Amino acid sequence: MARTFRRGGVHPPEEKQRTERKPIETLPLPKRVVIPMAQCLGAPAEPTVKPKDAVKTGQRIGEPKGFVSTPVHASVSGTVKKVDLFPTAVGARSLCVEIESDGKDEWVEGVDLAGSDVDFSQPDAFLPALTEAGLVGMGGAAFPTHVKLKPPKDAQVDTLILNGAECEPYLTADHRLMVEHAAEIATGLQILAAVLKVERTFVGIEDNKPDAVAAMKKALAGVLGVEVVVCRTRYPQGAEKQLIQSITNHEVPPGKLPMHVGCVVQNVGTAFAAFEAVARRKPLVERVLTVSGRAIREPKNLRVRVGTPLGEIVTFCGGTTDDLRKLIFGGPMMGKALRYEDVPVVKSTSGILFFDRQEAAAVQEFPCIRCGRCLEACPQRLVPCDLGDLAEHGLYDRLADAMDCVECDSCQYACPAHRRLVHLLRLGKSEFRRLQKKG
Amino acid sequence: MLEAVLIPAAVMGGLGGLLAVVLLVAARKFAVYEDPLIAAVEAALPNANCGACGFAGCHDFASKLVATRDEKMFCPPGGKDTAAKVGALLGLQVEGRDPPVAVVLCRGSRGVANYAGEYAGLADCRAATLVDGATKVCPYGCVGLGSCVRACKYDAIEIRDGVAVVLPEKCIGDGACVAACPRGIIRMAPRGVRVYVACVSHDPGAAVRKYCKVGCIGCKRCVKACTFDAMQFDRNLARVDHDKCTACGACVGTCPQKVIEEVGLTGEAHAKAHPPPKEKKPAAEPTAAAAPPAAGA
């Protein structure tokens, strides 16, 4: 019986048929990469290289600043061309290191690309390796993994959940990763569990991916304390708090974190990266993502190096059609629409969608007809229509409830009036925070 | 018959008198004493209750001023006049300044700035910047969706051709627009004769030229032209230091992008600011600016 969170959620068309059966292809080495220093939630890294420096693949080029920050590494070998502001998906001007590739892809010392052994007798060595590798949450949030794996002592974490839900339409990267690299993910899972010192682990996968379920079950067959849980295909099954409810029945209280109900959630991609960091001493310099949408000629699941400019990916995927109307980093529900076509891929880019005019069609907005579908859809049990009204009228000080919004966008999806609820909620939250800061 | 008139008159009159007495007693008994000075000071204020002074309205400002006698407290819209009146009332030397005026440091309107992409979302500058939706290519410039217009209670700012423009005669200097602008391109400047660099882009010149005809390209001609050390330069952008600037007009004329705005310059300063167009002789330099055309490599 597929488990699911109790209230809320929507079921948008899945649109995964374009890529769910396509094996992961590796993008040829890019000619140049533009690597942003801000690749995680928290403080951006500080560059440690300057123009004309020679770098090797996997070499540190950015020092973390503070605890909630991660190091950044070169994703190709070559020469540093510039350390300057570039347009990125984060913002129009972000500090990046531009490296011109020498085509050789020479890795730094100590990296064993074929390694697969993990010494579980020395679990204390894992966390430093993960931290050094610059691991961040690969599901899209980009939260520094080493921070998540070090909850405060009083948190009492006893459960690790691996998030293989991939509830966003169009995206199939995690799906293919589980089908093709189940063994590595399984090892990565055990590494993460060892760091957290938990004995209970779950892998949550939506029921629209039966092959991934089978692959993970097989890879985890001999491992104790792990259960693969099949969850109902419903958006946002992959949202942390909802997945925790589906699997453990616990509800994370408003304003609190999963660790307060004893859970830590990690994306399957992060588990894979954890395996590579420990078994291969490989820093996080590449990731798998889905390229899809009707305006790209050859949708694919791609393994790309961090910092790869979009142009190289577009060329490899057959180019865009003339009808390209919207460019989205991420999925169609929570992804970000971009104005420029030449931005680089970062650690948290899970998908790149090229929407044509039809897919991107703007819809006519109507006034709220008080139908109540938004509150039926909200998995956090908020009342989005009312919160949207408050934001619309500038009553930002009354938006304390909006801070529990996870911006899953289910409400706007469900709204027949197509009100811009998410935009209003975002504005409201931002203004509320500003007011709070003013004191 | 007479009773029909007298009795109601007596009753109503008596009732009225009784209530009057009650009100009188209450007014005396529950009266809140307030220093009459506060009322006097408040009367001298502009009474716009704009909050630019940092206090909760004119009454609050007056009360706090009478209580603390702090000479540093200042009412921006009231300017010098109010400062003088209030100072006289309290026997203080209140610092008098002209109310400042808001200036928008961007003139990238639709005709001169490049735009890319289309934005379909909330028509608010703060909302648009949250989703990187501002369609101007220049990431520093005016978004043009009117958050400042909505913040101003005095209709002193409007959007023309996609860029915000202040109407100085209506502006009282309370700074509401400054707080509303998500890109921080509105600043307060001293009223009256002044010059300022109408650009906030820190991009290098080559980049700026690609997206705006009136953006600062960091050529530093104005810095060199200024003999009062009033032109600061930071990360490809020139900026006027109003404490040192004498509004002589020298910098205005040297700017190849015509980014430096001048307000109220007359006579010689005006002539300096608006030199006649150069003839097409490569070596000739008709204006007073001494900088040679090509700066160091």
Add this chain to the structure above:
Amino acid sequence: MAESTTPTADAAAAPAKAPEPATHELLVTSSPHFATPENVPRIMHTVWLALLPACAAAVWLFGLDALVVIGLTVLACVGFEALLVRARGRSWGEVRRTALDGSAIVTGVLLALNLPAAAPWWMLLVGAFVAMGLGKHAFGGLGHNPFNPALVARVFLLISFPTQMLTWSSPVDSFGQTTAERIEQDKAELDGQTYATPLGKLKDALRNRADPAKLAALRAEAAERYPLLDLFLGRTGGSLGETSALALLLGAALLFWRRILTWHIPLTFVAATALVTGIAWAVNPEVYVNPLVHVLGGGLILGAFFMATDMVTSPVTRLGMVIFGAGGGLITAVIRLWGSYPEGVSFAILIMNALVPLIDRYTRGRKFGETRRAAA
């Protein structure tokens, strides 16, 4: 113009790469970049389409006059909506969009179904204007009105023109007689009285404390003239829409299938009315009628399934809807049993409409993860 200059040596490092202007005009919006195909016009158009069986039944039962009443009311509603939107200073494009979004048509049909077949044309216009003007646009248009516009108009007409509003025609089995002719005929049959609905006649008799024998006779007459089946099918007197429960339920089935209707309001409304009238009937069957007469007669089915369920004027929370429906049913029963009007549904719904913001506020429920209902 002077030659362009390059930045001096002490400027920052060599120029950053300027963003390439997009080769396509890319659209930027906030997420989500996906929308449900459902929209407001689709919902509205489905609602009035669901009312077509009831309209057809009305025409079948009451003749061409019914068609005129429905058609004219709908046209008037749409027309007044367009005029009022324009009067509010909106562009012609918005006028067109609003007038054609289907909500005016729905109000028009619902209002028409609440009127007698003999309603004069000027009364229809007044009703349409009150519905659109007072009931909707005075509050700011679609989504902002607290009261159901069709009911606002109906009650306005009831109070302003009671005679015309309470002149019911008897049904005919085919087109032919005009309403006026039919009324004359009925008057002749009943000594010049207005032909009342079964409930009305019983009501009058009860109020006038007719003796038990007369009551029994009336009840027998009602039972004979208005067997429940007739009430269900609609072969009885009444307004255009309150007669054929069958036609109404057919339309409601469509709305349930499309998920525009849920059980929360209609079921609780009908159940509450049936419960209260049922209790009264059980306690004193001599005085009170079978609850099924109440359910099938009068505008209960029309009200419970189509008027109380108006999204704009009903609560947004599921629990709130249940309270709303129950309250409406209860008040309807009370008015029918002990109030002066034979028909209580309109007033009941309007009263509950007034309580909707309060109901919404207190039925919000707990947030995800909250253990206790936080103080409002």
